[in-house]
Amino acid sequence: MKILCLHGFRTSGNFLKKQLSKWDPSIFAHFEMEFPDGIFAAGGKSDIEGIFPPPYFEWFQYNEDFTEYENLEECISYLCEYITSKGPFDGLLGFSQGATLSGLLLWYMEQGKILKEHPPMKLFVSISGAKFRDPNICNIAYKDMMKVKSVHFIGEKDWLKLPSQELTTAFENPLIIRHPQGHTVPRLDEAAVETLKTWTREVGLSSNESCLGGGPNESCKHVNIENGVEEGKKTREA
Secondary structure, eight states, X not given: OEEEEEOOTTBOHXXXXXXXXXXXXXXXXXXXEEOOOOSEEOSSOOTTTTTSOSOOEESOEEXXXXXXXXXXXXXXXXXXXXXXXXXXXXXXXXXXXXXXXXXXXXXXXXXXXXXXXXXXXXXXXXXXXXXXXXXXXXXXXXSSOBOSEEEEEEETTOTTHHHHHHHHTTBSSOEEEXXXXXXXXXXXXXXXXXXXXXXXXXXXXXXXXXXXXXXXXXXXXXXXXXXXXXXXXXXXXX
């Protein structure tokens, strides 16, 4: 299976690859993962300057309230061409801006707006992802519940904690992994590693089976990295 991995704002594909290298390699052992760079060179200072070498990239630009976007359509067109030429892909993984963008691609595919000839995606890994806030996008894109199997990483100290939680409510039976860190790809404890390995095996075995939480309107599955305790919590009612 093949996963397209989209990096965060003003970083790079190589940086996301390094971020994910802290995870147990057995989690995605049976997946081929691609890490393209954003379509635009970074238009300002990167938060990883001095930590990871340039160049840095961004997928699109946005205002302070994340309600207005520049070059988003050009970015989506670029990714559609990339997916068509390099694919097919079985899933999307993203961090921050990359996760938010990946989610939008999933909904646009589901609604038949893009990639009409591409097979349906089977999985989505969101690390600090969120919804777009422009009403012209969110009132249309997120109106239907997404059935793609998904796992969402939510940091207790992440400035996108609440938007990340909101994103999970748009997915059927999401696997939610909470961690005590901030806006980052977190290190995983043994419980989280085993949960993710089980999840990826389930995806690999059958794209038609429900994810770990059960059938529609049943409990999603939560994992707290702090203590390795798994908690079943209702996210919606029948």
